Amino acid sequence: MCTQKDSAQFTHSESIDKLSKLAKKYAYSAPGYFAYPTFADSHNAQNVNAAELIYASRQESASIYIHIPFCRTLCFHCGCHEEVAQDRREAVEYIDRLIDEMVIYKPLLYNKRIERVHLGGGCPNFLSEHLIVKLISALYNHFTLTCDTVFSLEVDPLTTTAGQIVLFSKCGFSRISVGVQDFHDNVQRVINKVQSKEQIRSVIDTASAYGFNSINIDLFYGLPLQTVESVTENLQAAVAMDISRVTVTKYEHRPAIFPAQRELDKYPFPEENEQLMMFCNTKNFLQHHGYHLIGGDHFVLERDPLFLAVKEKRLLRNFLGYDIAYSADVLGLGVSSISHFAGSYFQNTQRRVDYYRATEQKKSPVAKVAIADRREKVTWSVIHNLLCYKQVDLQNVLTASHYQHHFQRELALLHDFEEDGLINITGSHFDVTNDGDIFLRNICSVFDVRTTNKQNFCRFSSAI
Ligand code: SF4
Structure with a gap:
């Protein structure tokens, strides 16, 4: 529980007043920057010459992002590209098409060392153990992965088993991000993501026991029913799990783009001033517990690889958030994935049926592009x-x-x-x-x- 002492220690009313005035002054809209031109500037495109864009880069290495779109249930706050599916067999054909897509890119990246592989979604843990092994083996067969390649993934604690974590560890994964959002029952029910602290703890303890050297918990502030105190309680729960990274993002309510978010309109959102206080308390609380703020929302302990990346000036900002690599080039595989080469980027179709049709015919599934001048x-x-x-x-x-x-x-x-x-x-x-x-x-x-x-x-x- 958040004690009175905690609140007093982390809230400074004068600075909140000052920031509140400035927040009103600077309260205009702006894109979230993951690339420039921004994603909103990308345009629909057919017959994109991905080879030309990839060859424009002189980098000797690149990272690979793989999108697994499937989730067991739909969280109402979700702003990702996901598909609800109950049957794991849905992923069988998807993995085959991902391998078809690897075949397309194999000759284009044959001379690039792969620094990072990241599985995101959706829920990568939707995959059966057989499919996880098949996917990782295919990566080794098609690209230049080395013993230095770093593997990371995102998981949903509600559906992740200890066996999966052990398997991911055996496949070389060392970084994991756990989607929590909020530890409280009332908020979890509102966002339709009900998971116990024990379930979350079990995923984190298993990851820790199996050698993951970066464990992140994703939290939100600004969700309905959250209070300044409840957000601090979330931080206390996260810190108690001894994780090296906490990402605390402001919830962005965009029901026109993500219709499931309309469900949240039934409940009261925290006021702007409260949200400001949530951010300030988060920063003070986590810094007090030894975390350093990177960007606007990533808090890391000094043992986390992201902290070292800042020191060594090899931190990257891309569509995955913050990343560590020498090269900013990323090959995105799977529906909706974004590839980034030499400052320009292109995105795969978001429709699974179109993705299957293209990859089966060994054609590029790219649907959008933004070329940077x-x-x-x-x-x-x-x-x-x-x-x-x-x-x-x-x-x-x-x-x-x-x-x-x-x-x-x-x-x-x-x-x-x-x-x-x-x-x-x-x-x-x-x-x-x-x-x-x-x-x-x-x-x-x-x-x-x-x-x-x-x-x-x-x-x-x-x-x-
Ligand atoms: S588990 Fe993640 S990707 Fe899936 S619906 Fe929930 S928030 Fe979205």
């Missing part, structure tokens, strides 16, 4: 630095001395943030202050040329 690559470099390290030297990004001319519009806008104490500027270098953490998306949006047209931004959720 030179200027957009510079923009992404700035935003990427801010998201990963909360600082950037504009002169270094351009490797030229004309940064003041190139970023004239942006430098003028940044002064407002400086006056509000959200960034410090020294010459061409600026960094985000402690108060600026929650405004990170706003600060990034300064470099997004679409900010000149605020109407364009209405389609995105609030930046704070």
